[in-house]
Amino acid sequence: MLSRVRAVSGATPRLPRLTGSRSAFSSTRAARSYDVTLRNLKIGKHTRVIFQGFTGRQATANAKESIEWGTNIVGGVTPGREDEHLGRPVLPSAMEVLKPDATGIYVAAHQATAAIEEAIEAEVPLIVAVAEHIPVHDFLRIHSMLRTQSKSRVVGANSPGIISSVGKCRIGFQPLPCFAPGKIGIVARSGTLSYETAASTLRSGLGQSMCIGVGGDILPGTTLVDGLKILAEDDDTEGIALVGEIGGNTELEAADWIRQYRASTKNPKPIVAIVGGINAVPGRIMGHAGAFALPGEPTAAEKVDALKAAGATIINHPSRFGSALKTLLDGTKPSGHGVASNGNPPLSRGMHTYARRPQPPRSTESAQRGMCQRRTLYLTQQTALDLLQVRGISVREGFTGATERLLAVTINRTSRNPCIIASPTGDARDGKTFDFDYNKGAADLPIGDIARALGLNTTGTVSLDSFRKLVMELTTLFAEKEAFLLETWVMETSDASGGLAASRARFGFDDAAYRSCQRQGDIHALRDVASEDRHEVAVERDGIVYVKLPDPGGNIGTLVNGAGLAMNTVDALADAGGRAANFLDTGGKATSETVKKSFEVILTDPRVKCIFVNIFGGLTLGDMIARGVVLAFKDLHMTVPVVVRIRGTNEEEGQRIIAESGLPLYAFDDFDEAAEKAIELANQA
Structure with a gap:
């Protein structure tokens, strides 16, 4: 392994600079605040919208729907073209001609960074980035640009978009059947959860004013707080739904x-919140x-506690948003299963105590196994230490008797900056944080x-010089190889190493840099697939994220469309x-084939006694999923019972297909009823 690591140990050029001139960002502009661009989120009938990547398949489909709905799409950008599309002009660069108020970035992840930069330099007020898998270091550089200007606001990346139901303006791909003019504002990190939240408010007769999908990326251009500020000031908004999840502060x-x-x-407007994870x-x-x-970041349970203490009403499922907000707007406090507000008891003991189980030591090989998902690459501890060693850092793996400190x-x-965390105890929560400028380095x-x-x-x-070398080598590795986390536990020694050596290490790199942009192939080659769960790895190519949960008593397999859901x-x-025995996200656009592949991988776990399919038909049609479930059940000769909860688009047809299949399939539209049945079947087996 050391010989493989030596191939990536030398200095490599910094990542390519974003295309276009940066001279427009002068020192006077740098003094202005990005915060003033919050007002740009207030979209409506007045908003002139363009799409970058206008003639692409997804952009075309979304634009057709949005135009029919009433969105004022005035044209778009496609390099090398100058004609018409959907009755609107297509230009190679449309900013100066079309003078848009907002642009939707509908280009592939490897082109998205340049498209965002083009829009920032043209001072487009609102830039909505829907693409997944934009490398995180690209977005670090985007944020370094955003801080120097006060004209452009970014929503995303990995965002379903922003939609004003009242103003009939949609920039993104939210499922329009879930949205109708009303009084509830939604700000959400999860796309699928935001769709079910919208549908819940619609069923309760409330509708929506605006929905801001901030996106599920590490460094979104707009945050939950930004969304709350806009919705609190919006005259059309009477109540607010907040959808959070694990990760970040x-x-x-x-x-x-x-x-x-x-x-x-x-x-104050009532606020109802949910936190996934x-x-x-x-x-x-x-x-x-x-x-x-x-x-050093909080758990999801700690986030729930903080929101509840602040006065938000907490629910445990998005289908409860409508009834909870309606009750609050009527002047009473919501209660019952799955609802908790300040002064109420927790949702249930299991919800909190189960989440607070002791975390395994992050330094062990077992904690490293199976860490790779679609956006990350964790190296084994040995490979991480080898990377340090070939960079001239002393390594004392397995050394005992000295205090380990986390760097x-x-x-x-x-x-939205890279930073150093230094902790004398080895625990990040006891440490101090030191930010540094991405462009200037450390x-x-x-x-x-x-x-x-x-x-x-x-x-x-x-030696202070030896410590400086360690810091500089880590920050150089972070930038050159597009890491998102380099944890090193160091200790003092008495030998000729400068008094400092690394005893443990945990390194995580952004796999999107390789998959989207074909950068960092040498780091990607260090991935040790043999140390990962082979079933989790096998379904990656199908776009399925499958995580086997460690709970030995988990007996319900889960199959869901959308990570947040x-x-x-x-x-x-x-x-x-x-x-639950597993987490499984088929992706926001599940197909019959991905449903079958999902069943296959779930059934590799002998703990599974029942499978719970929870589908919200937003972008995914409920009847299509139902047919996929029936076909997969027959093709795989399944004997494990399956509970299917289908809501959203074509839900009645989907439920009918399940109910009339003649198979041991159980169809529901209510989550609580479906969950109760799944638990019953799993425990009977």
Whole structure:
């Protein structure tokens, strides 16, 4: 392995700079605040919209729907073309001619960064990036641009878009049957959960004012707090639905904002919230690129506690948003199963205690196994230490008798900068954070302050020069190889290593850089597939994210379309007394084939006694999924009972297909009834 690592140890050129001139961002513009662009989120009938990548298949389909719905799409951009599409002009560069108020970025991930930069430089007020798998280091550079200007606001990446039901303006791919003019504002990290939230408000007769899908990426251009601020000021919004999930601090920031808002406002709008990932596996990526906790970040359960303490009403399933908000708007406090507000007891004991199980030591090989998802590549500890060793860092693996201190290079999601975390105890929550500018690198970092934060004795055994070398090598590796997390546990030594050596390491790299842009092939080649769960790896090529949950008592297989809904399904099952055996996201556009592949991988787990299919038919049609379930059941000669909950588009037809199949399939539209049946069947087996 060391010889393989040596091939990537040398310095490599910095990532390509974004295309286009950067001279427009002068020092005077740098003094202006990105925050003033919040007003650009207020879209409506007045908004002139263009699409970049206008003639592509997805853009064409979304544009047709949006135009018919009333969106003022005035044209689009496709390089090398100058004609018409959907009765609108197509230009190779349309910004100056069409003067848009907003643009939808409908190009592939490897082209999206340049398209966003083009829009920023043209000072387009609102830029909506729907693409998944934009490399995280590309977005670090985008944020360094956004901070220097006050004209453009970005929503996304990995966003379903932004939609004004009142203003009939849709920039994205939200399923229009779920949306109708009304009084509820939605701000959400999860696309699928936001669709079910919208449908729930529609069923309750409330409808929506606006829905802001901030997206599931690590570094979104717009946050939950940004969305709350806009919805709180919006005259059409009377109540707010907030959809969060594991990863980052944005829900805690939202809780702080809600507390201040309620304290300073005479008649604050009611806020109902949900947070997905309470039962997420520590260290795993739960579908969305940003759905995992970096060192020092809170758990989903801690986010729930903070939001509840701030005065938000907490629910455990998106289907409850409508009834909870309607009750609050009527002036009473919602209650019952799956609802908790400040002063009420927790949703259930299992919901919180199960989530707070002890986390396994992150340094062990077992904790490294199976860590690769669609957006990440974790190296084994040995490979990580080899990378340090070939860069001239002393390694003392397995050494005992010395205090281990944590030195990490990662991303501060709040400031949207790379940062150093230094902890004298080895636990990130006991450490201090030191941000640094992505473009300038770590040259200006206060090395002495970082050493003191670690508790190092730089006037004695540890050479400050050796510590500086370690920091510089880590930050260089972070930038050159597009890491999102480099954790190194260091200790003081008494040998000729400069008094400092690494004892353990955990390195995570952004796999999107390789898959989307064909960068970092050398790092990607270090992936040790043999150390991962072969079933999880096998379905990656089908776009399925499958995570086997460690609970030995988990006996319900879950099959869900959408990462946020998949996290919530596991959580809500636990709250109902069930125990999921897996997390499985078929993707937001599940097909009959992916349903079959999903059943196959779920059935490889002998713990599974019942399969719970939870589908919200937003982008996915309910009847198509139902046919896929029936065909898969027959083709695979399944004997395990299957409970199918279908809501959304074509839900009645889907339920009919399941009910009339003549197979041991159980169709429901209510989540609680479906969960109760799945738990019953699993426990009977």
